[in-house]
Each structure stands twice: as structure tokens, then as C-alpha cells.
Amino acid sequence: MSGRGKAADEPSSHSLETAARKRSRSLAALGYTKPQTYEELRAVLSSGTVHFPKRLRQVAIFLWQHPSEVALGTIAQVAEQAGVQPSTLVRFAQIFGYSGFSDFQLLFKDRMKGSWPDPQGSPDKAGEPNVDLHFLNGMVGACQASLGRIGNNFDIAAFETMVDHLAAAELIYVIGSKRAFPVTTYLSLTLSQQGVRNVLVDNVGSTALDQVGCITPRDAVLAVSFSPYNSITPDLVAVAHERKARILAITDSTFSPLVKLSDTWLEVVEQDFGGFRSLAASLAVGMALVHGVVARRTD
Amino acid sequence: MSGRGKAADEPSSHSLETAARKRSRSLAALGYTKPQTYEELRAVLSSGTVHFPKRLRQVAIFLWQHPSEVALGTIAQVAEQAGVQPSTLVRFAQIFGYSGFSDFQLLFKDRMKGSWPDPQGSPDKAGEPNVDLHFLNGMVGACQASLGRIGNNFDIAAFETMVDHLAAAELIYVIGSKRAFPVTTYLSLTLSQQGVRNVLVDNVGSTALDQVGCITPRDAVLAVSFSPYNSITPDLVAVAHERKARILAITDSTFSPLVKLSDTWLEVVEQDFGGFRSLAASLAVGMALVHGVVARRTD
DNA sequence: GCTGTTTTCGAATGATATTTCTATTTTTTG
DNA sequence: CAAAAAATAGAAATATCATTCGAAAACAGC
Numbered sequence: 001m002s003g004r005g006k007a008a009d010e011p012s013s014h015s016l017e018t019a020a021r022k023r024s025r026s027l028a029a030l031g032y033t034k035p036q037t038y039e040e041l042r043a044v045l046s047s048g049t050v051h052f053p054k055r056l057r058q059v060a061i062f063l064w065q066h067p068s069e070v071a072l073g074t075i076a077q078v079a080e081q082a083g084v085q086p087s088t089l090v091r092f093a094q095i096f097g098y099s100g101f102s103d104f105q106l107l108f109k110d111r112m113k114g115s116w117p118d119p120q121g122s123p124d125k126a127g128e129p130n131v132d133l134h135f136l137n138g139m140v141g142a143c144q145a146s147l148g149r150i151g152n153n154f155d156i157a158a159f160e161t162m163v164d165h166l167a168a169a170e171l172i173y174v175i176g177s178k179r180a181f182p183v184t185t186y187l188s189l190t191l192s193q194q195g196v197r198n199v200l201v202d203n204v205g206s207t208a209l210d211q212v213g214c215i216t217p218r219d220a221v222l223a224v225s226f227s228p229y230n231s232i233t234p235d236l237v238a239v240a241h242e243r244k245a246r247i248l249a250i251t252d253s254t255f256s257p258l259v260k261l262s263d264t265w266l267e268v269v270e271q272d273f274g275g276f277r278s279l280a281a282s283l284a285v286g287m288a289l290v291h292g293v294v295a296r297r298t299d
Numbered sequence: 300m301s302g303r304g305k306a307a308d309e310p311s312s313h314s315l316e317t318a319a320r321k322r323s324r325s326l327a328a329l330g331y332t333k334p335q336t337y338e339e340l341r342a343v344l345s346s347g348t349v350h351f352p353k354r355l356r357q358v359a360i361f362l363w364q365h366p367s368e369v370a371l372g373t374i375a376q377v378a379e380q381a382g383v384q385p386s387t388l389v390r391f392a393q394i395f396g397y398s399g400f401s402d403f404q405l406l407f408k409d410r411m412k413g414s415w416p417d418p419q420g421s422p423d424k425a426g427e428p429n430v431d432l433h434f435l436n437g438m439v440g441a442c443q444a445s446l447g448r449i450g451n452n453f454d455i456a457a458f459e460t461m462v463d464h465l466a467a468a469e470l471i472y473v474i475g476s477k478r479a480f481p482v483t484t485y486l487s488l489t490l491s492q493q494g495v496r497n498v499l500v501d502n503v504g505s506t507a508l509d510q511v512g513c514i515t516p517r518d519a520v521l522a523v524s525f526s527p528y529n530s531i532t533p534d535l536v537a538v539a540h541e542r543k544a545r546i547l548a549i550t551d552s553t554f555s556p557l558v559k560l561s562d563t564w565l566e567v568v569e570q571d572f573g574g575f576r577s578l579a580a581s582l583a584v585g586m587a588l589v590h591g592v593v594a595r596r597t598d
Numbered sequence: 599g600c601t602g603t604t605t606t607c608g609a610a611t612g613a614t615a616t617t618t619c620t621a622t623t624t625t626t627t628g
Numbered sequence: 629c630a631a632a633a634a635a636t637a638g639a640a641a642t643a644t645c646a647t648t649c650g651a652a653a654a655c656a657g658c
Contacts, residue, residue, distance in 0.1 A: 053604080053605060053606085053654095053655090054605085054606090054654095055605075055606065055607095056605085068411065068412055069412070071371065072370065072371070072408045072411060072412055074644085074645065074646090075645070075646060075647095076644090076645070076646090084606090085606075085607060085608075086645090086646070086647085087606085087607075087608080087646090087647075087648080087649095088605095088606070088607085089646095090646070090647060090648085091605090091606090099647095100646065100647060101646065101647085102645095102646070102647095109371045112367065112371060112411065113367055113368070113371055130455060131594070132455070132458060132459065132462065132587060132590075132591045132594075133453075133455055135587050135590045135591070136449065136453070136458075136583065136584065136587040137450070139583045139586050139587055139590075140446045140449055140450065140580075140583050143442070143446050143579050143582075143583050144443060144446055147439045147442050147443055147579070150435065150439055151436070151439065154432075154435070156429060156431070156432055159431060159435075160431060163431065178488065179485075179488065181484050181485075181488070182481035182482070182484045182485040182488075182582075183481070185480050185481045185484055186478075186480075186481040186578065189477065189478070189480070189481075190575060204503050274590060276489060276586040276589070276590060278579075278582070278583070279481075279485065279578075279579075279582055280442050280446070280577075280578075280579040280582065280583075283442075283481075283577070283578055283579065284435065284438045284439050284442050284577070284579075285435065287438050287575040288431060288434050288435040288438055290575070291431075291434045291438075291573060291575060292431045292434070295430070295431075352624095352625085352634080352635060352636090353624095353635085353636090354635075354636065354637095355635085373614085373615060373616090374615065374616060374617095375614090375615070375616090383636090383637095384636070384637055384638070385615085385616075385617085386616090386617075386618085386619095386636080386637075386638080387635095387636070387637085388616095389616075389617060389618085390635085390636090398617095399616065399617060400615095400616065400617085401615090401616070401617095
């Protein structure tokens with residue numbers, strides 16, 4: 001919000017050098033021009049041609065998933081939520097050719113401007129006097145928001161491809177840890193209940209690597225992973241990839257390490273509330289996958 | 300965006316007088332309390348009971364008509380667009396009981412938060428020509444219906460009791476199988492992440508009975524079970540009951556065998572679609588439980 | 599395992615935004 | 629119509645923010 005006056009000016013002779021040097025290893029070298037709209041930015045981020053180091057990737061993931069926080073917050077607030085230093089945000093913006101964070105933030109503000117949320121359906125709930133009830137409502141809201149996003153932005157083509165591959169597979173390996181584990185357990189359960197043979201790679205007894213070591217090219221892997229991507233899932237999927245199995249992924253951004261390993265992937269972004277993330281959308285998509293596989297196989 | 304630190308503090312003895320004098324001819328005298336949400340503010344404005352002088356009326360009209368500008372802009376930008384001085388905006392906010400503009404602006408930001416404009420895809424997908432998409436939408440509908448039922452018919456008293464018992468427990472045993480297992484895995488994971496010690500009774504190695512054999516009266520059992528109630532969950536809970544632990548249950552009808560074994564129980568009814576049941580509501584309630592326990596323990 | 603480079607962190611700095619205060623104008627009231 | 633009260637505008641003061649820069653840490657290449 002501040003420091004815009006000087007920032008908008010042409011750089012002085014000294015900072016010109018600095019800026020030029022920095023930009024040389026930035027997007028200009030890659031033939032990109034400064035994104036003028038939020039959609040352009042999103043396109044550049046998802047193109048996969050830019051590879052960020054850890055902290056900058058963290059920034060990319062955060063603003064991919066929480067654009068409204070970026071639009072509404074100050075640099076300090078955004079930095080704290082994203083878990084980085086404020087200066088990291090400035091660096092990120094400058095890599096894209098902006099003079100600083102404020103300049104960069106305008107993208108998000110412009111995108112948001114004019115779109116005022118409709119009067120909420122719930123007629124004010126008598127002010128939610130109870131703190132626990134407030135949290136519950138927030139959590140329900142997060143679930144519904146996650147589910148709502150499926151309605152729009154759903155890549156039905158990728159979904160169909162995934163179903164085809166899964167239906168054609170000899171054996172389906174289901175992989176996911178931490179937050180994704182509830183999703184994979186339900187997937188495995190419903191697949192089995194529908195008569196689709198599958199292996200849940202749950203790493204009980206630390207046998208996961210041995211399990212994926214048995215994968216053949218005729219098998220398919222259904223992997224689920226959410227940010228932060230610090231579980232063993234990518235390692236396991238990498239092995240499966242080497243063994244030439246089909247890799248199908250459900251994940252929450254293009255920055256997931258699963259994306260470059262997978263034949264087809266679906267983006268499912270879960271909202272969180274108070275640090276607790278919803279799983280509603282992933283489960284719904286997962287059930288749809290199971291249903292689709294069963295339908296293909298019984299045709 | 301700035302100057303919030305001091306503003307949030309209690310007014311000093313000098314400004315206390317000033318503020319009190321001002322507030323005496325403000326809304327407090329009219330029996331209004333400081334609006335906590337944008338909706339409340341809007342209600343007050345539209346009630347017609349408040350009569351503003353020229354400039355303040357100008358402000359009221361502007362933020363009625365351009366809420367998103369107020370949320371996104373700085374006080375200077377808003378003031379210019381509204382055609383008033385920045386200090387007028389501060390006065391306006393203070394009349395409503397806020398410490399200043401920043402404080403007041405939070406109403407607008409909060410209202411806007413989380414509502415990111417969707418990329419406006421085709422509104423209704425031409426009647427779902429795709430069978431897979433139809434199922435997915437049905438599944439999403441089932442999830443939303445399940446979540447919707449929480450809003451109404453939620454036994455908040457039972458919920459509070461459950462949280463109290465869980466918070467008081469020495470060790471929490473989480474039990475659930477089949478369909479309920481994804482819920483219990485997520486419960487166990489989030490409890491652990493929040494530093495609440497717990498045991499997930501997952502029956503790996505068929506050790507579940509031995510595990511529950513270690514339960515003491517100071518422990519609590521959080522059991523999840525859905526119909527048909529043909530899993531081993533009731534058996535395990537029965538053992539825990541004999542061992543005089545507190546039993547807290549999430550289940551989907553009064554006919555559940557868990558009901559007569561448990562000290563307190565919550566009814567969460569999940570809808571199904573095409574034989575695939577949603578877990579969204581149970582997960583949301585589960586997260587709320589975890590949140591509640593953490594809140595109780597950190598008091 | 600070392601060296602040169604890239605990346606990150608954190609404090610210092612310069613700039614902006616918000617608020618307070620006072621003189622002036624407008625409105626109300628006797 | 630005059631005097632008092634209220635409201636406003638504008639400037640000064642203060643708190644916060646965004647940015648820069650140098651040092652430390654992490655990383656990659658040899």
C-alpha cells in the first residue's frame with residue numbers, strides 16, 4: 001500500500017543496474033512479458049516453465065490458493081499467512097517485472113473489484129453466540145466452498161482420461177499420506193466394495209517402497225497429495241513412474257511434484273478454516289472416479 | 300492500512316473525554332451498538348433512524364453503492380472517490396463506534412474474504428450431457444445436503460459435553476471402521492498435529508481388542524459408526540465401556556448400537572448418491588470437535 | 599569436499615497512510 | 629438577525645508499511 005511513489009518512477013542509475021541484473025535471470029530471459037491481468041499471471045504460473053526455489057514456490061502456491069487474501073491484506077499479513085518474509089513477496093513480484101508488491105497486488109485488487117459477494121443465504125443465524133458453533137459453521141462453509149469450486153473449473157476431459165486409464169488397469173495402486181490418507185482409504189474401500197481390485201499403499205510396516213516395487217506397466221497408480229508436499233507420496237510415485245505404470249493424480253496446484261510425474265491430473269483445491277482443511281471436494285471427486293471406473297468395466 | 304496499533308488501544312485519558320463527548324451524540328445515544336458485520340451496518344444505514352449531515356451522508360451513499368472500493372482501497376482513494384476528506388471518513392467510522400477507518404474497513408474486507416470471483420464458465424453446462432459429470436454433481440449435491448443438515452438440528456449441548464470430556468481425558472482412543480475409517484484417520488491426524496495425544500484403533504495386525512484392553516477410566520473413546528452397524532466398532536466400544544472410559548459417539552441414528560454404550564452422542568446423517576455415501580458432514584463435525592478440544596486445553 | 603553462485607533472512611530506511619487537532623465555515627436556535 | 633453549536637477542511641503528527649541492502653545460509657557444480 002505504501003512506497004508506491006518512488007517505486008513507480010524510473011529506477012535511478014544505480015538501481016537500474018541492479019534491476020537489470022536481476023531481471024536477466026527473471027522472466028524477461030524466458031521471453032515472458034509482465035502479466036497485465038490476474039488471468040495472465042495464472043497462465044504463466046501454471047505453464048510450468050518457471051521453476052522456483054523453495055520460498056518462492058511457497059509464495060506461488062499461496063497466492064494460487066488464496067488470491068483474496070493477497071488482494072485484501074497488507075504485505076505483512078500475506079507474508080505471515082504464506083509463511084515467508086515480506087521481502088520474499090517483493091522479490092517474487094520483481095521477478096515478474098513489477099516494481100514491488102503494491103504494484104503486483106493491483107492485479108489481485110482489480111480482479112476482485114466490482115465483484116461484491118451476494119447477500120449470504122443464511123439469514124444471519126442469530127449472531128452465532130457460541131464459539132464452537134461459529135467454528136463448525138466456518139468449517140461447513142469451507143466444505144461448501146470447496147465443493148462449489150468443483151462445479152466451475154472442472155476439467156472433465158482429464159477426469160474422463162483418468163477413468164479410462166483406471167478402468168484399463170490390471171491392478172490399481174492407491175497412494176496418499178497425511179491429509180490425503182483419509183481420501184485414499186475411502187477410495188480403496190469403495191473400490192473394493194465395487195469389486196475393483198486395488199492396493200492401498202498405507203506404509204504399515206514401512207513396506208510401501210516394496211509394494212510399489214511390484215508395480216508393472218499394466219497397473220495404474222491413483223495418487224492423492226496436497227500442499228505442503230512433504231510426504232513420501234512423491235517418492236513412491238516416482239518409483240511407479242520408473243516402472244512405467246500409468247500415473248493419475250489428484251492434487252491442489254500445478255506446483256505439486258506429482259504433476260510432472262503423472263499422465264493425467266486433476267486440480268482439486270480444498271479450502272481451510274482455522275487451519276483445518278476440508279476434504280469434501282476430494283472425496284466427492286474420488287467417489288465419482290470410482291463410479292466411473294465401475295461403469296466402464298461393466299459396459 | 301496504517302496507524303492501527305495505537306488506534307486499537309484504549310483511548311488515553313485525554314482522548315477518552317473527547318471520544319466520550321463525540322459518542323454521546325453518536326449512535327450510542329440512539330441505542331445502537333457497534334455493527335459487527337457488514338450486514339448489520341447495512342441494516343442500520345437502511346433503517347432510516349440515523350440522519351447525517353451533508354458530507355457524512357455522501358459517505359454513507361458511497362459505501363452503500365461501492366462496498367468493494369471501500370474494501371480494496373486506502374482511505375485516501377476512498378475519500379477521493381467519495382468526494383470527501385479522509386478525516387471525514389474517520390469521523391464517520393467513529394460515529395459508529397470504531398476507533399478509526401482501518402477498524403471500520405475490516406467489516407468490508409471480512410465480507411469480501413473468501414469470495415473470489417469465479418472465472419465465469421458456462422453457467423449450467425447445457426444440462427449435463429455427460430454421465431460422469433452427472434454423477435459428480437449428484438455426489439456434490441449429497442455432500443452439500445449432508446452439510447446443510449448440520450446447520451439445522453445440531454445438538455450443540457451434546458457437542459459441548461463431548462468436547463469437555465475429550466479435553467479432560469488422559470488419552471483419547473479413536474475408533475471407527477469401514478466407512479467411518481477415513482473420518483477416524485483424519486481425526487487422529489489432526490489431533491496429533493494439534494498436540495493432542497491419541498490412539499487410532501485401526502486393527503492393523505488384529506490388535507484392536509488388545510489395544511482397547513489397555514483403556515483406563517481416565518481415558519475417552521471417540522467412536523464413529525454408520526449404518527449398517529456390522530463392523531467390530533460396537534464390540535470394541537463395549538470393551539471400553541466395561542473398562543469405564545468415557546464414550547463419545549458420532550453416529551447416524553438412535554438405533555446405532557453405540558448409542559446405549561455412550562455417555563454422549565451426536566447424530567450426523569450423511570446422504571448418499573448412487574450408493575456412495577458422503578462423509579463431508581462427519582468430517583466437518585470431527586474437525587469442530589478437534590478444534591474445541593484444543594481450545595479447551597489451551598485455556 | 600571445496601568454491602562460487604543463488605537464495606533467504608532481517609534490520610534499516612524512506613515513503614505512505616491514518617489519525618488528531620485547530621481554524622473556518624455552515625447550520626441551528628433564540 | 630445574532631450568537632452558539634455543529635460540521636468540515638486542511639495541515640501536522642504519528643504509526644505502519646513497503647522496499648532496499650548487506651550478511652548469512654543453502655545450494656550446485658566441479
